[in-house]
Amino acid sequence: MKKAFHFQPSAFSKKNFHLSPFTFCLNKAFYLLPFAVYLSGCSMNPNMQKPGLTYLQGEWKQDSVPAEKRLVTYSLYDIKFSCDSFVMKISTVSKVNYGADTCMNKGHWDEYIRGTYSxxxxxxxxKGEFCNANLSYKDxxxxxxxGDYEEFFKVKQTKDSLIQFTSTSSVIPINARLVKKTSCIPKPL
Incomplete structure (x- = not known):
């Protein structure tokens, strides 16, 4: 004689179904809640550059530093803003030898930074990272x-082609003039 087979899912079996269906579903959802919260905090990075600020678009150059002849060490900045990104060249001049001449180059050296701004x-x-002159990763x-670079500047636009960047970590302002005006053409990331 054949035995009759009765399909009864274990989740809905009488021994597990002492709760109402609504309460049972809430209990199962409680276990999925941390995973859902974790996923909701994630978002895909945009696949295109953001437009950035129109008044900054272009290449800016600092020609001199106030009282630079009396300073032991000073830096001049070249900054290029393209959409929401920037590339910065910091050219440092020093009368003091801080290290190996292969790095110091007789008191003149350049550092490069790339990143994004807001x-x-x-x-x-x-916010960005130090890089080589060809913008490749610098170890x-x-x-x-x-490694990482992060700086805050107070910005004061004195004319359309002159901007003063005052770093929160330095007392010497960066007075930069517009060398070349550009428009943002967003590029894929």
Whole structure:
């Protein structure tokens, strides 16, 4: 004689179904809640550059530093803003030898930074990383600074082609003039 087979899913079996269907579903959802919260905090990175700030688009150059002849060490900045990204060249001049001449180049050296920027009110936030002159990744075995770069600047536009960047970590302002005006053409990331 054949036995009759009765399909009864274990989740809905009488011994597990002492709760109402609504309460049972809530209990199962409770276990999925942390996973759902975790996923909701994630978002895909945009696949295109953001437009950035129109007034910054272009290449800016600092020609001199106030009282530079009396300073032991000073830096001049070249900054290029393209959409929401920036590339910065810091050219340092020093009368003091801080290290190996292969790095110092007789008191003149350049550092490069690339990253993104944002502005809130009058404060410009630059966030990026030190890189080589060709904008490739710079490792820790090279000269000078490497790794992350983050700086905040108070921005004051004195004319259409002149901007003063005052770093929150330095007393010497960067007075930069517009060398070349550009427009943002977003590129794929």
């Amino acid at each position: 502005q809130k009110l009058d404060t410009l936030h630059l 820790e075995k090279t000269c000078f600074r490497w």
